[in-house]
Amino acid sequence: MDPPPEDGYPSAWDVPQFKEMRVQMRAMTLLLVIRPSLRKQLAELKKEMHRIVGSVDRFYELVGDRHWVFHGSLNLERLVTALDTGSCDEVEKELIEQYQDAKLMRFALVRAKAVPELRPYAALLDSAWRDYQEERYYAVVLTLLPILDGFVATVGDNRRGLHTREEHELVVWNSMISHHKGLAATQQSFRKSFNTLNEEPLHELYRNGILHGNFTNYDNVIVASKAWNRLFTLLDWREALIESAKPKAVERTLKESFAKLADTREMRRQMDDWQPRASSVADDGEDVVMGEPVVQAVVALLDAWRAGNYGKLADYLYETMKKPSRGAYIGQVRSRFAVTALEGFTIDAVEMRGSGCGHVKTTLMFAGKQHSSELRMLHVDAAGHVSPEGDERASWHTIQTSPEAIIGREWPPVT
Structure with a gap:
């Protein structure tokens, strides 16, 4: 594995x-010499790669100098x-609209809050998203900047x-x-020191200048959106660090590489097409609620708990820390x-809050007493990545991994 250039890939x-x-x-x-039938497939692959x-x-080229x-x-x-418009402003506008x-x-935040190092900041991330929606952009910036530092x-x-x-890190x-205009290139402005007060409109994520009180006019959607952009970029940075530390895997074939890209596009399509939904036994009937795969997973989890089948119960718990051997974990x-x-x-009700996140409301019985309890479920694959419902490589797991985290728990509603 060749290390990347210190200044980034050209x-x-x-x-x-x-x-x-x-x-x-x-x-x-x-191969076209002996397999001319591949010509159309190759042309499609080339087009997609380019x-x-x-x-x-x-x-x-368009917005790298603006530190996106x-x-x-x-x-x-x-x-x-x-x-395709070739306009810096149009690209920046699209980026902001995506945030x-x-x-x-909703999907991006589910992914972020599933990362072990960001789990302690989950409530703050929800607050920042609420502030962003309600256009309290100064609050978004002041919330996310410390999270960026703490996460890294x-x-x-x-x-x-x-x-x-340092940039090379x-x-x-x-x-x-x-890329040489990517994350590392943002560090110079992020770390830049300022000594004077500036009341002009600010559109850069000047961490030191903002937190040290040198800038007063950063309450705008551009700076707040750049803070989100930096957070999600750092998630990719973390994943790349983990991947680079792994033993080199067998090289994928071109077909396998494009299959992975196609798979990513399909996941994006599923996310774009997905719509939130909710149903309850009281309003929609038991058959409708029980027809949800996430509910079926919760039923299996609770059945295992009631039966004392801790091996099966363990299969439905989403742990953020590395597990010991299976026997020790059980x-x-x-x-x-x-x-x-x-x-x-x-089972009382279900609410699908994201393409890979569901909440199931239950009534649990302990020592003859009933407790309304809400389970938050994530649809995760073998690597622990949140995937859209319908992805057959993923399954439903709860992030509440103890009775104390389950019994009587109510989650804030989606805002």
Whole structure:
């Protein structure tokens, strides 16, 4: 694995995943001599690759100097339309509109709050999103800036916040955020020091200047949106650090690489098409509520708890910390749940709050007493990533991993 250049990749074409595809595509071109039937497929693959990689370079060409970063949570289809205009202002407008899109942000925030290092900030992230929707942009900025520092400080072992990081520390292997105009290029402005008071409108995420009181006029949607952009970029940074630390896997074929890209596009389409829904036994009937896969998972979870089947119960718990061996983990689950015997339960209602997030309201019976309890469920794959419902590689798990976290719990409504 070749380390990335300290200043970042000169072009998106230099990012290893795209560089590898290009090499494989050249090799595939040679096959046309003996397999002319591949010509149409190859042309489609080339077109798609140039669309994706070219979009990254055009993005940085147009708004890189404004310190926006291309990250994986952006909706590429919508972004391409803006990029095709060739206008910096249109691209910036589209970026802001994506952060204003409740559907896109709901999924992005579920993903963010599922990250172990961001879990302690979940309530603050919800508050920042509420402030953003209600146009309290100064509050968004003042909430997210400390979170950026705290999050980066907990990734790795050196306990250093974002404001202490050198540019080269933010260049990671095989990621679009490591373009030479990407995340690392934002650090100079983020860390810049100021000594005088400035009351002019501010459109940059000047961390030091804002937190030290040098700027007074940052209450606007551009600065607040850049704070969200930086947060989601840092999620990609964290993932890239984890991936780069893994042993090198067997190289994917070109077909497999594009299958992954196609899979990502399909996931995006599912997210875009998804609509929130809710049903209750009282209003819609038991069959409707029980027809929801997330409810079926909750029933299986509660049945396992009631039966004392802690091995099965363990399969429905979403742990943010690394699990021990399966036997040891089942023992941990037993020690948590065995002291609180579930006598019975009923399912009352379900609310799908995101394409990978559902809330199931139940009534639980303990020692002859009923407790209204709400379970928050995430649809996660084997790697722990939140996936849209319908993705057969993922399943439903609760983030409430102890009786104390479940019994009597009520979650704030979606705003």
